[in-house]
Amino acid sequence: MHIAPLSPHDPAQLGGYELLGRIGHGGMGQVYLGESPGGEPAAVKVIKPAVVDSETRQRFAQEVEILKTIWGARIAALLDADAEAEPPWLATEYIEGLDLSRHVARHGPLPSLLAASLGATLAEALATVHKQGLLHRDLKPANVLLGPNGPKIIDFGLAVFAESSVSLTAPNTVVGTPSCMPPEQARGDRPLTSAVDVYALGAVVLYAASGHLPYQAANIHVLFHQVTDPETAPDLSGAPGELVPLLTAMLAHKAEDRPALSDIVQQCRAVIEAQGCKVAQARRRLTTHTAAPSHMLDGLPPTVVTPPPPTAFVDLPDPGRATTVVLPSTTPEPVPTLVDRPTPPSGSLIAKTPADPTSPGAATAADGPSASLPVPSGPSRASSRQRRHSPQSRITAQRLREVYAANAAF
Template identity: 65%
Template sequence: MQTTPLSPEDPAQIGGFELLGRIGQGGMGQVYLGESPGGEPAAVKIIKPSVVDSTTRLRFAQEIEILKTVWGARIAQLLDADADAEQPWLATEYVEGPDLGKHVVTHGPLPALLVLSLGATLAEGLGYVHKQGLLHRDLKPANILLGPNGPKIIDFGLAVFAESSASLTAANTVVGTPSCMPPEQANGVKPLTSAVDVYALGTVLLFAATGHLPYHANNIHVLFHMVTDPATVPDLTGAPPELLPLLTAMLSHDAQDRPTITEVVQQCRGLVEVQGLKLAQARRRLTTYTAAPPQDFPTLLSVPVSEDTTPPPVPVVSDSATTPVHAEQPTEPVGTDEPASDTQPTMFLAAPQRAPQPEPPAQPASTTPVPQSTEDQQDGQNVPRRPHPSGRPPARSLRHSAQARRTAQQLREAYAARAAF
C-alpha cells in the first residue's frame, strides 16, 4: 500500500513533523506519513476536527499515556504527541512493511513454521505489555505490521489496564473487532484479563495459517451470537495439523482454559525446534518470506545451515511499491462508510453495521529477484526479496529530507491539478 497525495485541506506540518502523504483514515482520524525535523520517518495520527470533543480528547490522551508506558522491540514506539492541541495528534515509529491482513490476502496463508515464529514473537511482545499491567484488547491482522526487523504491534487506542473496570465507553456498548474478540469481551465482562489477548492472538495466528478467522457471518449480530455461544465451535478449517492443539486451546470459550502468554511462547518454540531450527532462525525466515515471492518459500524451508557460514553482506535495495506504510487505524464507530479491512474494523457495537466485503486478492508480483538483506543471509539462505510488481527498478525510500520535501510538493501539485475546485 502506497501513500496518497495530501489534499488541499491537509496541514503541511503538525507538531514539527512535515507531512508527506496520507497513509490511511478511519472514523476518528487521519494517519499521515511524516518526517521529523531530524529526518526520522513517522506515522502521524491527527483527530478529525469534526469529532474533537471532550470524550474524544480524553480517549486520545489515554492512548498517548498507554503508548508512553508500553515498550519492547515488538511495539511501534511513541515519538511525540499533543492531546491538548486544537487538532490532537500523536506520532509513532514508522514501520516499513505490510500489515498481516493485507499480506495474507495478497500472497496467501503463511506456512506453519512461519506461523509458529509469528506466534512466539507476538506472544513475547504481548508479554511485555502485560507486565506493564496493560491489555491491548484489539489485536487483529491489520494491527500487526510485518517490518524489516520482524513483526510489530500497533494501535493501542483500546488498550486498558488489566485490573481496571472503568471505561470511557457508554453503558451497554462493546468495543473491539467482533471476529477477533473473545467471548468475555463480547459479553461486556469487566474487568478483563490477559486471556483476552491470548484469544485474539489465536485468531491472528489462525488467519495467518488459513486466511480466515474463527467466526464469520454477514450480519454483525449473528457474528456476535456465534462468538458468545459456547456451543458454536471456532472454524479451524485448513489449519495445519501441528497447529491445531495450540489454536484450539487459545480459542477456548472459557478464559481459564486458554494457555498463558508465556505458555504460548514455549509451545511455539518447542514446535519450531522439533523441525530442527532455532526460533531466531525461524524469525529471520519469516522476515525474509514477507519480502520474497511466495514461490521462493521452498528455499526457506531447506535443511538448516550453520549460522557460522554467514556470507558477506549484500546491499539492500528498498522497494517503495512493496513497502507499505504504517497502517495504524484509529478506532471506528459502527456505521462509518470507510472501506472494510481484511477483518471487521474496530467498532462500538451500538447499532447494526453493513457486513464488510472481503478484499479481492491483488495480482501476483513479478518474480525478478533483487539482492537479499544481511539478516536473511545470516540464516545461510539465498532468498530474493519481493520484486517490484511492475518490473521497474525499485524506488528509493522517502527517508531523506530533501527528497521527501520534493516528493511532498509533487504530491500536492498533482492533487491540485486533478481537483475540480
C-alpha cells in the same frame, strides 16, 4: 505500506512534522506519513475535528499516556504527542511494510513454520505489555505491521490497565473488533484479564495460517451470537494440522481454559523445531518472507529536480536507504464492512451488546471513509516546504503530489 497523496485540504504539518502522504484512516481520525525537522519518519495520527468532543479527547489522552508507559522491541514507539492541540495528534515510530491483513490478502497465508514464528514473536511482545499492567484489547491482523526488522504491534487506542474496571464506553456497549474478540469481551464483562489478548492472538495466528478469522458472518448480531455461544466452535478449516491443538486452546470459550503466553511461546517453538529449524532461523525467514520490496520508487514517474547553485552544500541521498511507496490504485478502495474480511480491516467496531439486538444503531463502524482536515493556523504549506529535508524525502513528496494532480478530477 500503502501511501496515498495528500489532498488539498490536508494540513502541511502537525506538531512540527511535515506531512508527506496518507497511510491510513478511520471514522475517528487520519494517519499520515510525516517527517521530523531532523528527517525522522513517523506515523502521525490526528483526530478529525468533526468527532473531537470531551470523551474522544479523553480517550485519545488515555492512549497517549499508555504509549508513554509501554515499551518493547515489538511495540511501535511513541515519538511525540499533544492531546490538547487543535486537532489532537500523536506521532509514533513509522514501520515500513504491510500489515498482516494486507499481506495475507495479497500473498496468501503463511506456511506453518512462519505462522508459528509469528505466534511466538507476538506472544513475547504481549507478555511484555502484560508485565507493564496493560491489555491491548484490540489485537487483530490490521494491528500487526510486518516491518523490515520483524513484526510490531500498533494501535493501543483501546488498551486498558489490566485490573481496572473503569471504562470510557457507555453501559451496554462493547468496543473492539468482534471477529477477533473473546466471548467475555463481547458480553461486556468487567474486568477483563490477559486471556482476552491470548484469544485475539489465536485469531491473528489463525488468520496468518489460513486466511480467515475464527468467526465470520454478514450480520453483526449473528456474529456476536457465534462468538458468545459456547456450542459454536471457531472455524479452524485451512489451518495446518500441527497448529490446530494450539489454536483450539487459544480460542477456548472460557478464559481460564486458554494457555499462558509463555506456554504459547514454547508450543510455537516445538512446531518450529519439529521442522528441523531453530527459532532464530524461523524469525529471520519470517522477516525475509514478509519484508516489503525495496524498489517501489522505480515505478514512480520521473521528477525533474533543479540542481542547487554551485556554491551550495547539500546532503546526497544515502544509497543504502530504500524508501517504499505504493502508488494508489486506479480502482476505488472498498468500503469497510462491519465484519472483517480477507481485505484489510480498517479498524474496530463500536457495537451494542447482543443483549439489545433490536435497539437502533446496535452496531456502528468506528472506522469509515476519511474526512478532510482543515489547514491549521501556523506556517503555510509553502513555508513548510522551505524547511531543509533530505533530497530523497522531497523527491518522494513531489512525486506523490504529481500522482495526485494527474488523477484529480479538477
